[in-house]
Amino acid sequence: MELLGLYNYWVFAILLMIGFYAVIAKRNLVKKLIGLSLFQAAVFLLYITMGKVDGGTAPIFPEAGAVVFSNPLPQVLILTAIVVGISTTALGLGIVVRVKEEYGSIEEHEIQEIDER
């Protein structure tokens, strides 16, 4: 039962591995970037999960009495990491466009062949 209760962490690990697999195994540069985005999204999930407190609400200053609230800091951190992730994906796609212009292909092995010629 306890293992199932940690299912957020399971999703994190599985998503991480799917993304990592795509980055390594796919030869198409855009598919590699999709994998990279999945890989990063998994980490966002890890951070958000760890900040959640059971029965916790939003951390707004309570009017009366003590209230259980979730830790807001991981969410703030991950907001920054999301921005970093978007910039990385954007730059990566920009590079893919330039590769397509120069080589006429976005398949890794084809680019390698062109370079070796």
Add this chain to the structure above:
Amino acid sequence: MNALAQHLPALQVVVPMLVAPLVVLLRPRGLAWAACTAASLLAFAIAVQLVQVVLDGDTANYLMGSWPAPYGIELEIDPLSALLLLIVTGASVLALVGGRENLDRQIEVGRQPYFYAAWLLALAGLSGIVVAADAFNVFVFMEISSLASYVLIAGGPDRRALPSVFKYLIMGTIGATFYLIGVGLIYMMTGTLNLADMELRIHEVADQRPILAAAGFITVGLALKAAIFPLHVWLPNAYTYAPHMVTAFLAACSTKVSLYVLLRFDFFVFQGNLAGHAFQFAVYLMPLAILGILVGSAVAMFERNLKRLLAFSSVAQIGYIMLGASLVTVAGLTAGIVHIFNHALAKGALFLAVAAFATVAAGLRLDDLRGIARRMPWTFAAFVVAGLSLIGIPGTAGFVSKWYLISAAMEFGTLGLPLVAIILVSSLMAVVYVWRIVEAACFASPTAEPTSGAGVSPALVAVLWLAATANIVFGLAPGLPLALSAEAATELLDHLP
């Protein structure tokens, strides 16, 4: 003036970061370069000031917005970070001052303002990693510097830079994300992001397994960024096809900054807290360091392209730094850290010389460089001085670090002897690959006439000689880097139980 001096740690990052968006607006030719160089010089002056503060025996701490340390964000300059700041800002200044003509030739005029803005962002990011005392800030600055350096590397005229930079982007992001996972796991267990606070709180954690996993994620992620063998595959192509001045800048400092974070985490945060961490660190990293030294040097011996040759030699030199660190003694760490400085000097000078060759020669294969010593004797003489420093000839900076590394290995008695042998063998391999360049440049007859009439700009020759002279000066009087490294090493090992 005194009020300003307090804010130097923050200004180190803020100056280049604020000038960067302004540079984009400077359209008239040459103005962007001038602003970028001025900001770099200012950053260098700040770094020199901070080194002064650290040499006086203080650490410069800075609280962002005056929030007290574990809650607010803290910046901290200790001897290790001061040394790194000196390298980062110094490399940027030398490459910019000497590189104007060269960059003019390689970067289209219309795109130059963007290029120089990216340069400043890379500088700001690299200095940010070094000054930050907060694990998440380190991540953000790491990504700023990486994204900017991808732009710099892809900015040149060589289209082969594009696939190489894509590879670098993928591997760099994976490394940074691993680091982020590690930091997340530590935060989960300790609830803090401040490095000094983390070190104290990990003691209190009952279940150490997540911390152990975090140590693994962080070490592997940073090893990717630092191009430690066998995670170095992104490095040779990225260095080879980047604009020459970018190679000179990044080769001198970017991998070293990641090594700095690695040392920080493994010694400062984990060493005292995880049972057997020192042993594990040594057992995992020493074989990789040795393999890196041998394989990097061996590939360099057979490489035909000058820039690739020097890039593989960098892989070997990172191995030396890691070898020193993996001894986990004060002497070993001192040797490793002082080699960070000395290798930056030697490689920086060598890549500056490569940029000078590139203006005259048809290409950068060794065949293209035949007889180049006769056409540009001064430049080549500086190249040889830096090459000797790379090998570690007495009287040059490289000798100092090798001397310390060998004496650190000797401390281990008979166990250290194989290490000494490996260092000697790889130095001989360095003799071979440097000699191949000298042979081609001095003794082979030129195959083709000079292709371009343009000479090397006097600024580049001056900067090159400045760097080459620094190799000799710090070889004869290594007081400053040694003092900083020894202090840094003692401080890092202070945290051993």
